[in-house]
Amino acid sequence: MSKDSSIAERFAEVRQRIAAAARQAGRDPAAVTLVAVAKTHPADAVRAALATGQRVFGENRVQEAQGKYPALKAAFSDLELHLIGPLQTNKAEAAVALFDVIQTLDRPKLAQALAKAMAKTGRRPRLLVEVNTGAEPQKAGVAPADLDALLSLARDLDLPVVGLMCIPPLDEPAAPHFQLLAELARRHGLAEVSMGMSGDYETAVTLGATCVRVGSALFGARPAPPRA
Numbered sequence: 001m002s003k004d005s006s007i008a009e010r011f012a013e014v015r016q017r018i019a020a021a022a023r024q025a026g027r028d029p030a031a032v033t034l035v036a037v038a039k040t041h042p043a044d045a046v047r048a049a050l051a052t053g054q055r056v057f058g059e060n061r062v063q064e065a066q067g068k069y070p071a072l073k074a075a076f077s078d079l080e081l082h083l084i085g086p087l088q089t090n091k092a093e094a095a096v097a098l099f100d101v102i103q104t105l106d107r108p109k110l111a112q113a114l115a116k117a118m119a120k121t122g123r124r125p126r127l128l129v130e131v132n133t134g135a136e137p138q139k140a141g142v143a144p145a146d147l148d149a150l151l152s153l154a155r156d157l158d159l160p161v162v163g164l165m166c167i168p169p170l171d172e173p174a175a176p177h178f179q180l181l182a183e184l185a186r187r188h189g190l191a192e193v194s195m196g197m198s199g200d201y202e203t204a205v206t207l208g209a210t211c212v213r214v215g216s217a218l219f220g221a222r223p224a225p226p227r228a
């Protein structure tokens, strides 16, 4: 079996599982966007996914995306690119220039940098605030207790915040984190809830995800990252 046909089969299976989980929860399958996380995989893998009709992709590094997507975006004007990895303030302008959605707003300094980059470039990618639902030290995301303040700063800066995202702690069941994120989004009147990865996207859909971020279940295992 060729690599492209196995990618096509994996996309078909994941889409079908998302739809089944949505229906089982009484939700419209069309209310869930599959973000195909192509990090570490070459542009050819993205092309194979595009051939199946997939248009929404996620990357976690600005630099990697800068190498991969300009040509793909030129060829597919409806390709939508999401940044799902941590963003340094000095890369805010590059991120605003390339991405259509930035899911990892998590601190006041970055809110300021994004506002500045949007004013300068005239581009306004939609933003999600990353919430550290496990309140884990060292981890990206705003603590739930600091979410109100960050959202009100974003409003003051006129940032287009449309939702929340989370990455639950690896060593805990994800469901309580998904429930908390969905509840926080509801409380703040935010429509988009980004949660669920290869191992738990069906649970996330059941609990209200509008956006699941799936990598290895679609593109296969990633090579282990080099050790720092």
Ligand SMILES: *Cc1c(COP(=O)(O)O)cnc(C)c1O
Pocket (backbone or CB within 6 Å): 037, 039, 060, 084, 085, 167, 196, 197, 198, 199, 213, 214, 215, 216, 217
């Ligand atoms: C890599 C990554 C994913 C996808 O992970 P898989 O387990 O391969 O599906 C989702 N979200 C974020 C933030 C990621 O960095």
